[in-house]
Amino acid sequence: MNSPGVRGSGGAAQGASARAPGGDTAATIAVAAVATCLIALVVTLVAGGSVTARVVPGLPDAGPLTRWGLPAATTVRDVAAALTAGPIVLALFLLPLRSGALGPQALGYLRAAAWPALVWAAAAGATLVFQLSDVSGLPPGDVIGDQLTSYAVSVAQGIGLLATILLACAVALLCRTAESAAGAFAPLVLTGAGLLPPALTGHAASAGSHELAVTGLALHVVAVSLWVGGLAAVTFHGLRAAPEDAPVAAERFSRAALWAYIGVGAGGVASAASRMYTVADVFTTAYGWIVVAKTALFLVLGLIGWMHRRRTVPRIAETGGRRLFVRLAGVEIAVMAATMGIAAALSRTAPPPQEGGTTPAEAVLGFAVPPPVSVQTLLTLWRPDLFFALVIAVLGGCYAAGVVRLRRRGDRWPWGRTVAWAAGLAVLAAMLLSGVATYSMVVFSMHMVQHMVLSMLVPILLVLGAPVTLALRALHPAHRRGDRGPREWLTAFVNSGFSRAATHPAVAAPLFVLSPYALYFTPLFPALMNDHTGHLLMNVHFLVTGFLYYWIIVGVDPGPRKLPYLMRLVLLLVAMGVHAFFGIAIMMQTDPLAMGYYGQFEVPWLDGQSADQYTGGGIAWAVGEIPTALVTLAMVRQWRVDDERTERRRERHSRRDGSDDADMDAYNAYLAELDRRSQGGR
Incomplete structure (x- = not known):
């Protein structure tokens, strides 16, 4: 590591004398x-x-x-x-x-x-x-x-x-x-x-x-x-x-x-x-x-x-x-x-042997085949998924810390955004840590419930929580001019070429609507389900692609670009139509999907993979209606607020420049007079 760039600011002789003791100490520590x-x-x-x-x-x-x-x-x-x-x-x-x-x-x-x-x-x-x-x-x-x-x-x-x-x-x-x-x-x-x-x-x-x-x-x-x-x-x-x-x-x-x-x-x-x-x-x-x-x-x-x-x-x-x-x-x-x-x-020492051995299902799943689905089992058969537990804890803790910092500083943060973020994390925990996660590894229909919620409901709630806006307001700037702290790194990432490419409609929308076809109708699905890391990456993919898509549709955080609301509405309707057809395509399949995975273990209380797959396709077809309604309401509200903000900005600009539109003022006065007369008549 004796690179010429790793030196102090003194002269050559002074630097050489200063480095000699340090080199001896470094060698001693290394030995x-x-x-x-x-x-x-x-x-x-x-x-x-x-x-x-x-x-x-x-x-x-x-x-x-x-x-x-x-x-x-x-x-x-x-x-x-x-x-x-x-x-x-x-x-x-x-x-x-x-x-x-x-x-x-x-x-x-x-x-x-x-x-x-x-x-x-x-x-x-x-x-x-x-x-x-x-x-x-x-x-x-x-x-x-x-x-x-x-x-x-x-x-x-x-x-x-x-x-x-x-x-x-x-x-x-x-x-x-x-x-x-x-x-x-x-x-x-x-x-x-x-x-x-x-x-x-x-x-x-x-x-x-x-x-x-x-x-x-x-x-x-x-x-x-x-x-x-x-x-x-x-x-x-x-x-x-x-x-x-x-x-x-x-x-x-x-x-x-x-x-x-x-x-x-x-x-x-x-x-x-x-x-x-x-x-x-x-x-x-x-x-x-x-x-x-x-x-x-x-x-x-x-x-x-x-x-x-x-x-x-x-x-x-x-x-x-x-x-x-x-x-x-x-x-x-x-x-x-x-x-x-x-x-x-x-890593070279044999761990203690497990008493009783493992069944073929336990070797694949990591746990025994659960009993029939019920409200009790969904609430009690929780899985200790460390990755998503840490993700939920970190996201929740950082968001709460940001809100608390703003409150202590006397700044206001909309409670609706906090509720949306908390609801998104709660639903995420229910899908990935509760009995839903357990049954999603065994039953295709429950897996489809998990997929639809992870890609179409959780991202909406997280996007409406505006995490980037909160972070930019709560984080302190770097102490030194020109240096980069967490706030500066976040700003650089949001404005980077990678973010600009990832949030482009031509990238985010196809990833969201076409990746399910590439996943479920190819051998990729059973391969990912057979491997724990592959299954984890699949769930992360659902979350990330959904977040990117809804970021450009109803996102309130600052980003590389802002799409017109009419274009957002068109993207939403097209995506929901393609998603509905995806559910119908699954229902029309004559042979069960991913039998290379589901065929490895027996589920005695299941009526057959084909019937369960038909149910899963129906879930994929029907679940899209709820997110569409939620996103439409959020988009209409954002559209109205944006129009009001634009109008106020225009009025301030007109008053500052003295360029009020006389025709518009006369028309507004005419409407006010009509309203007064109608009130007097009543």
């Missing part, structure tokens, strides 16, 4: 972190029994190189990914921008992130080889070739690692070529995308509770990478940067680290809960003891973070405060390294 990570990895692997298991004669065995090489390659991959994310986050969000552009230091950190990205790609490639060796029971040298190529393009775990390799290489390329703050967003997004495939295709995808295991592990991995990488980058910056630059990065990272800590904890709890079925498993199995050790280190990290926030961050502008920060951060990095070593060993 200590590597040592603690390796020690923790080795001790945990031995204690967990994954490298000391007795080889059964006659069974294939990959050999000691794979037993030790796979967790080692996984550890290097995870650490390199974190060290890639850290400098990018530091350059974009932790260092102040200059007129919205990256400064020399930030650009140097962005360039430096390319090197750990290349290590990340190489470690992911080694993990791919060792993983295939472990699965096939062959030495690593015997799987390189056609067998490795086939595994990388046909098996979910291999595809995930191949995607990580490609994304890491793309991150390295973009970090070397990006010049602006907007351009630096691409490697940041690709880094986040590269972290997810191993988590979404590994053992979590086959755990009993898909909603907890997959989302919990993905959240855990992303939060750990941002936390570890961010701390390493801020510590390096504190050693190398000019004194006046260090407090800004440390103070901003302190706020972000709290949320990363919460994300790590929530993801870790969910991931562990999906693999241990009783409390006794925590204390009677090797997997449970490793989780306990990891939890203890997590609590130690929380204590160190609290000390940072209370003691070192307020004093970091002082010389002693910076030294204290570096010492404490060095200890924190060492503990983090040990935690990552334990985590890599934990």
Whole structure:
């Protein structure tokens, strides 16, 4: 990371003398972190029994190189990914921008992130080889070739690692070529995308509770990478940067680290809960003891973070405060390294077995086939979907915080918008967390209820809540001129070329009305239903496409363009007509849809897939009437208010310019006289 762009503002000689102690300290911290990570990895692997298991004669065995090489390659991959994310986050969000552009230091950190990205790609490639060796029971040298190529393009775990390799290489390329703050967003997004495939295709995808295991592990991995990488980058910056630059990065990272800590904890709890079925498993199995050790280190990290926030961050502008920060951060990095070593060993430790085994339906659904649909089961069979629970909690909490800030400031916020937002989140919870979500995985008609509500009712309520307008009014501007805080980033996103393209009627409307045809009448639907991540992305697609469409129809937030109301009405009528035909097309199908998914389990209380599918098509045909009426009422009201606002603006303009229209005034006086005479006659 010794990039020429990462320097202080002093002269060359002064900068060289200032960097020498910092370089020694950075090297010491790095060596200590590597040592603690390796020690923790080795001790945990031995204690967990994954490298000391007795080889059964006659069974294939990959050999000691794979037993030790796979967790080692996984550890290097995870650490390199974190060290890639850290400098990018530091350059974009932790260092102040200059007129919205990256400064020399930030650009140097962005360039430096390319090197750990290349290590990340190489470690992911080694993990791919060792993983295939472990699965096939062959030495690593015997799987390189056609067998490795086939595994990388046909098996979910291999595809995930191949995607990580490609994304890491793309991150390295973009970090070397990006010049602006907007351009630096691409490697940041690709880094986040590269972290997810191993988590979404590994053992979590086959755990009993898909909603907890997959989302919990993905959240855990992303939060750990941002936390570890961010701390390493801020510590390096504190050693190398000019004194006046260090407090800004440390103070901003302190706020972000709290949320990363919460994300790590929530993801870790969910991931562990999906693999241990009783409390006794925590204390009677090797997997449970490793989780306990990891939890203890997590609590130690929380204590160190609290000390940072209370003691070192307020004093970091002082010389002693910076030294204290570096010492404490060095200890924190060492503990983090040990935690990552334990985590890599934990992924190689067998979790406790589930008593009684699983049925074929439970293997597909993650739960047993529910009893017949009733009001009681719809209200009681809730699913612990961590992803949407977090989405609802974050959206609700941020909106409430914005309203409270406006109220405390003495500003008014329409209560109708708050009610619409709260109602949208409540309906979202009912569709994705209650018994409706449980039955939507088993019964096509209930799935269609969920689809229609997610795409045609929830987005309307959320759009009418005007979240962007609330955020722009509640968020404070950046303290430094030319810098970007949350408010400036939001404004830049709303006015970006991406937003302009996504909210164009030629993009938003076809996505909304045509994507159901591409989904349900192709093999894509059973493929997405068979995979938890695919099913989650399908629900997100329903919400996002519905939100974009109704944003351009009845949205009150500022956007790249404002459509005429007549054009909005035409788009609404056309979309509703196409949606109605979609329901009729499902009802006319002679063969059941997605039998590759629904045919895997038996629903004894269902009268048949064809009859249920006919019911689902009727629901899709009929449900569109309610959103159409709601949107029409909202549009008519907005049209009237807009006309009144335009008329008031015209009158103010006329009075200011002295250019009143005499004919219009005479006509208004004539109407007033007629009204007076009619009143007198009565």
